[in-house]
Amino acid sequence: MDFKIVLFVFACVIGTTLGEGLRCYACGFSSVDSDRDCLTITNDTRTVECPHLYCTILRQEFLDPVGQVASFARGCESQPDFLNHEVTDSTFRTFYRACTTDLCNIGNGIQSVTGGNLSPTPEYNGINLLVPGTGDAANIKISLVMLLLSIFVINII
Template sequence: MRLLIAFVLVICALQVDVTSGLKCYACVQNGIKGDRKCELSAKDVPNGVVNCNKKYCVIRRIEYVDQGGAVFSFYRGCEQSPDFINSEVTDSQFKTYFRSCTTDRCNDGNGISNGAGGGGFGDDGGGSGALLVPGIGGGAASAFSCPIAIISLLIFLLIRFALF
């Protein structure tokens, strides 16, 4: 019986998913006066990385149209269903850049580039970021699933009692 319990515990332990979800930079900046770390250097924002249980890391950069690209607001965070994926929307007052990606800390760029031109999402020139690939990434939090353990237990019991 001890062997059976040990067997079930080992099989269940192998089924534990230890991922902690998507890690995204998270911060908000209003305007260009004051601290601009959120816009210019996400890595330097204190406590600026969050464990996200959603699907996408995002950047939303809003600029004034009539002020030569001056930033109205800047946001980094995570969302399940962004309004737009790697798009720009312009109206009479603002130009808004929407950027979305699905790998850890991929929302580190300036929000203008969507990765076209070889720099990757992160704008560091090294291609370290990631563009959205639909259907990839789940950002799932830790989960416990043991269907294989149940099947394995049944097989073990059949073999044990059929052979002994």
């Protein structure tokens, strides 16, 4: 009987550790803010447990004056608008960056981030990449492991 309890606890632990999320830096800045700490990662930069697939950076610069940051955000998303891309309109140049490893959203937002091999080189040309195998694969794996372990435990009882 004790073996069944130990096996059940083991199954629960395995299920929860498989579901551990991504850690990302999370902060924001707007041109009207005086606190520009989000633009540079420090020991005090806030981190979050991200339940999604991507750590992200969104950097928006004014075209006039050139290079002045209008807004900047670090965070996590399930499906970013773009992985590593730049968009320019009549007012702004916007950099979208995404990566898939812990605390990978560290850059200034201008250079492409490469965590998780989303972009092959730092000189990546900005075209979106389709990344096979992403989505809810981790949740499917957790569910499958829990189902198999439950069946195993039921058969032992």
